[in-house]
Amino acid sequence: MTQFYVPSDSAARSLGSDKIATMVSENFSDCSVIRNGSRGLYWLEPMVEVEIDEVRHAFGPITEHDVESLLANGTPNEAHEKYLGVTKNLEWLNSQERLTFARAGEIDPLSVEAYRSLGGFDGLEKSLQQSPQQIIDAIKESGLRGRGGAAFPTGIKWQTVADADGAKKYIVCNADEGDSGTYADRMIMESDPYSLIEGMTIAAIAVGADEGFIYTRAEYPQAIETLEHAVQQAEQTGYLGQNILNSDNNFTLHVRKAAGAYICGEETALLESLEGKRGMIRYKPPLPAIEGLFGKPTVVNNVISLASVPVIMNKGAEHYKNFGSGRSRGTLTVQLAGNVKRGGLFELPFGTTLRHVLYDLGGGTASGRPIKAVQVGGPLGAYIPESDFDTPLDYEEFAAIGGMLGHGGIVVFDDTVDLGQMARFAMEFCALESCGKCTPCRIGAVRGVETIDKILKGDEVTANQKVLEDLCHTMIDGSLCALGGMAPFPVLSIMKHYPDALGTGTTKTR
Amino acid sequence: MAPSSPHSPDTISSVTDSICAKHANTDGALLIILNAVQDELGYIPKSAVPIIAKQQNLSRAEVHGVISFYHLYRDAPGGKNTVYICCAEACQAMGARDLMQHASKHLGVESHQTTSDNLFNLEPIYCLGNCACAPAVMINDTLHAKVSPQNFEKIIEEARKT
Numbered sequence: 001m002t003q004f005y006v007p008s009d010s011a012a013r014s015l016g017s018d019k020i021a022t023m024v025s026e027n028f029s030d031c032s033v034i035r036n037g038s039r040g041l042y043w044l045e046p047m048v049e050v051e052i053d054e055v056r057h058a059f060g061p062i063t064e065h066d067v068e069s070l071l072a073n074g075t076p077n078e079a080h081e082k083y084l085g086v087t088k089n090l091e092w093l094n095s096q097e098r099l100t101f102a103r104a105g106e107i108d109p110l111s112v113e114a115y116r117s118l119g120g121f122d123g124l125e126k127s128l129q130q131s132p133q134q135i136i137d138a139i140k141e142s143g144l145r146g147r148g149g150a151a152f153p154t155g156i157k158w159q160t161v162a163d164a165d166g167a168k169k170y171i172v173c174n175a176d177e178g179d180s181g182t183y184a185d186r187m188i189m190e191s192d193p194y195s196l197i198e199g200m201t202i203a204a205i206a207v208g209a210d211e212g213f214i215y216t217r218a219e220y221p222q223a224i225e226t227l228e229h230a231v232q233q234a235e236q237t238g239y240l241g242q243n244i245l246n247s248d249n250n251f252t253l254h255v256r257k258a259a260g261a262y263i264c265g266e267e268t269a270l271l272e273s274l275e276g277k278r279g280m281i282r283y284k285p286p287l288p289a290i291e292g293l294f295g296k297p298t299v300v301n302n303v304i305s306l307a308s309v310p311v312i313m314n315k316g317a318e319h320y321k322n323f324g325s326g327r328s329r330g331t332l333t334v335q336l337a338g339n340v341k342r343g344g345l346f347e348l349p350f351g352t353t354l355r356h357v358l359y360d361l362g363g364g365t366a367s368g369r370p371i372k373a374v375q376v377g378g379p380l381g382a383y384i385p386e387s388d389f390d391t392p393l394d395y396e397e398f399a400a401i402g403g404m405l406g407h408g409g410i411v412v413f414d415d416t417v418d419l420g421q422m423a424r425f426a427m428e429f430c431a432l433e434s435c436g437k438c439t440p441c442r443i444g445a446v447r448g449v450e451t452i453d454k455i456l457k458g459d460e461v462t463a464n465q466k467v468l469e470d471l472c473h474t475m476i477d478g479s480l481c482a483l484g485g486m487a488p489f490p491v492l493s494i495m496k497h498y499p500d501a502l503g504t505g506t507t508k509t510r
Numbered sequence: 511m512a513p514s515s516p517h518s519p520d521t522i523s524s525v526t527d528s529i530c531a532k533h534a535n536t537d538g539a540l541l542i543i544l545n546a547v548q549d550e551l552g553y554i555p556k557s558a559v560p561i562i563a564k565q566q567n568l569s570r571a572e573v574h575g576v577i578s579f580y581h582l583y584r585d586a587p588g589g590k591n592t593v594y595i596c597c598a599e600a601c602q603a604m605g606a607r608d609l610m611q612h613a614s615k616h617l618g619v620e621s622h623q624t625t626s627d628n629l630f631n632l633e634p635i636y637c638l639g640n641c642a643c644a645p646a647v648m649i650n651d652t653l654h655a656k657v658s659p660q661n662f663e664k665i666i667e668e669a670r671k672t
Contacts, residue, residue, distance in 0.1 A: 011640050014655035042642035180598030183639040218545070218582050219594075219638055221651040257545050260582030262636060276540030276566070278579040294537060336642060338603030343642030366604070375599055379636075409641070411600045422599070429636065435579075 002031040002071065005049040005056065007105065009038035009190050010222040011183070015061065017046035023067045024048065037191020039105030040345030041092050049087055050076040058084040092342070092361070097323055099315075099331050100308045101184075101347045104191040110229050112237050115194045121239060123310030127202045128247050135206040136162060139309065141317035143329030148174055148265070148302030149377065149406035150482075151328075151395045154309075157299060160289035161207040164297035171203045171212035171251075172274065172293060172300045176258055176265040178217065179378025181337040181409030184345055185303035189216065189223035192307070193230035194239075197253065199306035201244060202313055203299055204251040212253045213293070215270050218260050227255045262379075262433035266481050267300040269435060280435045281481045302407070304333055325351030328394045338411035339365045348393070355389040358412065369414040373498070375422075377406025379429050380486035382493035383419065402493060404486075419501035423494045424452045430487035441484025444475040448491065452502065461503040468502070469495065516587055517551055525550050526558040530565035540566055540576055544583060553584035588631040589624040591669050593617070594648040597634040600641035604656075609645050610634060612659040616666065629670060 006021040007013075021033050041047060047060035050070060057076035059066070066082050077083065084090060098104075107114035115121070127135050140155030161169055173196065177185035188196055200212050216224050231253050234240040242250045256274060258264055264273045268282035271293050292298025308330065312320045321329045328350035334357055336343045341363035348357070358364070358371060365371055373383040382403040384391075391397050398405050413422075427448030436442045451468045455461055472488030479485040494501050517525075529546045533539040543562055547554050554577055563570045577583045595610050610621075617625050617632055624631050640646035643655035647662065649669050657665070 010653050011643055011655065014640055014646070014653040015643060045643075177639065178637055180637045181600045181641045182637075183641055186639040217639075219635060219648070222653075256542070259541060259545060259580035260635070261580050273541060274538060276538035276542075276576070278576055337600040338641065338644060340642075343644075345642075379599060409600075411603055411641070413603045417603065422602070425599070425602070433636075 002028060002074065003051040004028070004031055004033045004070075005036045005051070006033055007038045007046060008035035008109070009045075009105075009187065010220075011042055012038050012045040012047070013222075015042075015045050016063070019064060020046045020048060020062050020067060023064060024070070027068050028071060034108050036107055037104050037109045038187060039087075039093065040101065040187055041090075041342075042344040043342045044084065044092075044344075047084075052076060056087040058087040058090060060084060092344075092346075095361070096347050097331050097349050098347050099311045099320065099323070100195070100304060100333065101187070101192070101345065102311065103195065104187055107192075109191050109193055109226060110233060112194065112233055112239070115192075119314060120194055120310070121198055123313035124198050124201055124239070125245065127205055127313050128245060128249070132162060132206045132208065135202060135313065138313060138317045139206070142312045142320040143317075143324070143327070144305060144308055144312060144320070145328070145395070146302055147304035147308070147333070147407065149179075149404070151405075154301060154305050157289055157301070158203065158207050160287065161209075161297045161299050164290050166297055168211075168296045169207055169209035170293045170296055170298040171200050171207070171209045172267075172271065172288075172298055173200055173212070173214040173303060173306055174265060174267060174270055174300055175214050175216040175220075175223070175303050176270060177220075177303070177407070178262040178265045179380075179407050179409050181375070181411040182335050182378060182407045183337075184333040184335055184408060186220050186223050187345060188303050188307045189220070190226050193227050194234065195307040195310055196227075196303055197230060197234050197240065199309035200253060201240065201249075201251050202309050203301065203306060205244075205249050207297075207299055209299070210250045210252065212251060213274055214253065214255045215258060215264070215274055216255060218258050224255060224257055231255060261435075262429075263435045263481075263483055266483065268481075270300065271298065278435070280437050283480070304407075323349040325349070325392060325394050326396055328396065332393055332405065333408050334361075334393065335407075335409045336362045336412065337409060339367055339414045340412040341366050350394050351392045353390050353392050354384065354410075357393065357410065358389065362412065365412060365414040367414045367416075369416065371412055372415040372417050373413050373419060375411045375413070375490060376409070377404040378409050379426060380404075380482060380489055381406050381409075382489045383422065383497065384493070385497040387497075402489070402496075404489070419494045419498045420452070420456050423491045423502055424449060424456070426487055426490040427452060430483060434483060438478070438480040438484060440475045440478035441480070441487070444471055444479075444484060445487060447471055448475075448488075452491075455502050465495070465503055517555065519557055522551065522555045522557050523561060526561045527565075530562060534565065540568070540573070541580075544577060544580075548583060553587050556585065589628045591629060591650055592631040592633055593666070593669075594633050594635040594638065596636070596638045596640070596644070596646040596648075598637040598641075600637075601645040604644035605658075606645040609647075609657060609659060609662060613662055616659075616663060630666070
């Protein structure tokens with residue numbers, strides 16, 4: 001019998017993988033099809049794999065016409081036009097360090113057995129043999145920093161919650177991945193959900209929590225469905241619920257669907273939303289680690305942060321820490337998006353240059369035109385010009401050029417982009433998504449759109465450029481959270497690097 | 511003018527009551543309830559608000575405040591299908607602005623409106639997580655990749671038939 005793998009990830013499905021899976025079953029009588037997750041090589045999706053003698057061979061991107069010739073004499077047809085080679089030798093995978101995403105695309109995401117066979121739950125088992133403080137120390141030692149974008153040391157956050165008074169504590173996973181150009185959280189939830197569940201369970205044991213929530217975007221229906229099934233399976237197999245793996249630890253996990261508000265990716269707005277309220281941000285302090293969900297000490301971590309915990313606990317803090325550069329340890333999940341030839345997820349040690357990612361991995365633009373700008377770190381991230389492409393992907397190095405890595409999304413634009421309009425969009429998006437609590441963000445974003453419109457119309461350009469710059473600094477200095485505080489970054493970066501975009505090329509800096 | 515309500519007041523109250531009852535013991539259940547009502551009825555009817563408010567021990571204003579805060583809640587009935595066009599940066603880099611204009615022209619409605627045959631709501635959305643395969647469109651729960659204007663017309667025709 002021939003074993004086929006056809007991805008079930010929502011992006012692969014959007015490219016037609018369901019139809020391909022059906023056709024494979026119909027075409028080959030003696031075959032079985034596993035719907036695996038995606039490896040994130042999206043330009044090759046739907047990527048079909050054929051396994052023979054325990055070696056997987058990849059083909060892609062597969063269309064309906066390609067299916068019947070996938071096999072020759074019952075073996076992978078290496079002469080097929082779409083034949084890519086032995087999967088594990090593909091240079092796009094070979095050049096990565098898959099720590100957090102080791103299983104994505106390897107297995108049926110919902111099979112506990114398959115997860116176990118690739119080291120799944122080993123981290124949890126090892127954690128159960130340690131004291132909570134030893135777990136926290138390992139996470140601190142690993143150098144793991146919040147992968148949602150803020151890069152706060154995860155171990156220190158856990159320590160604060162562990163040290164906080166109170167019998168009731170919560171673990172909350174921030175799966176409100178709203179940044180354009182990012183899909184790593186979605187991939188974990190759809191392709192390896194147990195790694196997130198395992199990471200949350202370890203967090204719960206470490207800080208003494210017995211209940212957790214995964215707050216997921218409503219825009220990700222498949223991720224929600226996959227998580228709900230995975231939670232059920234984990235409960236049935238003893239990895240969640242009462243007396244986890246026959247220990248004294250209990251952990252109940254709930255999956256909650258959001259309702260479409262970007263601001264709920266901000267941790268305090270997320271907590272309000274989980275409490276059933278408008279997603280208005282809270283003043284800090286108190287930190288959520290002290291007074292979080294329903295006023296109780298709460299760990300709020302991003303999906304990737306939590307999904308990285310099992311590998312740290314399994315292979316050791318030292319192993320994880322050995323990857324990376326400077327104070328950015330471990331791996332960054334780079335997500336290439338927009339106008340790029342090879343768009344997909346690449347898990348790389350920190351320190352790789354942007355240029356390597358854009359050209360060697362990404363292959364330049366999809367349109368074949370020159371890259372004009374890349375926006376790194378989502379809608380609040382700076383637009384970066386060619387002259388800064390040699391910057392290493394590292395939290396501090398990016399901060400030094402006025403940018404931020406954020407959640408690792410990189411959106412590529414070719415030279416047809418109208419950056420004046422992109423600057424306007426940054427303000428427009430902020431106005432649309434502002435929770436309204438603080439004035440600089442609520443009013444500033446609206447004024448920002450108006451002022452950019454005046455500049456683009458040629459109305460008192462120099463004076464309005466000055467107004468816009470002042471406004472940006474007011475928002476940066478005066479906003480309560482990162483939405484208003486960072487929405488000016490794309491605008492200022494465009495004013496600085498592309499003076500022609502906002503005005504007549506006569507931009508004067510203060 | 512919004513199309514008239516397709517649900518009778520009795521249906522609305524019985525659906526809302528049973529959803530509220532199911533979550534009576536859940537802390538902070540308002541979003542769960544609103545999501546469930548909208549999944550069941552396609553929108554959150556005005557007459558459901560007092561029922562929810564009473565059960566959740568909130569004022570009607572508080573419930574209304576939550577409904578109006580979140581982009582995905584509808585307070586009036588819409589069309590049979592919802593067409594979400596991703597208008598975030600990655601999709602803009604691949605022509606989402608033109609696609610949105612084309613969609614608007616093809617369906618004959620502006621953003622947030624419903625077609626006159628009540629088949630389609632047109633909604634811009636900010637990120638569907640399909641950023642490597644832009645521009646992305648989602649019709650109800652079905653995601654589409656690399657949607658050109660021609661593709662768009664094709665997937666709309668398919669949705670029209672189902």
